[in-house]
Amino acid sequence: IVDGILGTGIDKPVRGVSLDAILAIQESTASVLSIDMPSGLNHITGQVAAGGHAVKATWTLNLHMIKSGQVADGAKEYVGELWSAESALGFATFGDELLTKFVNLYKDGPIVKIG
Numbered sequence: 001i002v003d004g005i006l007g008t009g010i011d012k013p014v015r016g017v018s019l020d021a022i023l024a025i026q027e028s029t030a031s032v033l034s035i036d037m038p039s040g041l042n043h044i045t046g047q048v049a050a051g052g053h054a055v056k057a058t059w060t061l062n063l064h065m066i067k068s069g070q071v072a073d074g075a076k077e078y079v080g081e082l083w084s085a086e087s088a089l090g091f092a093t094f095g096d097e098l099l100t101k102f103v104n105l106y107k108d109g110p111i112v113k114i115g
Contacts, residue, residue: 013051046072
């Protein structure tokens with residue numbers, strides 16, 4: 001399953017068709033690839049949005065910028081293995097601490113495992 005239901009910045013309860021899709025993914029036994037952030041997970045805090053529903057990904061493919069919520073305490077349960085893909089926009093991080101950690105991120109290729 002490829003999860004691209006919601007983008008970053010979620011801070012309200014998930015509802016409607018988005019909630020239905022997240023619940024269907026949660027009930028599935030299939031592997032899940034989330035694009036950028038697992039749907040329902042806050043990209044800054046790594047916390048599940050109000051209402052308590054978020055995709056639990058097998059893998060998350062980060063695009064362009066490492067988000068603090070991808071590496072926050074407790075986020076791994078939802079993020080799974082974190083991978084990053086180099087983009088045409090270049091690479092950035094969310095804060096100087098992450099920049100130091102990931103400064104040579106793409107030295108071995110355009111897609112790398114983070115955690």
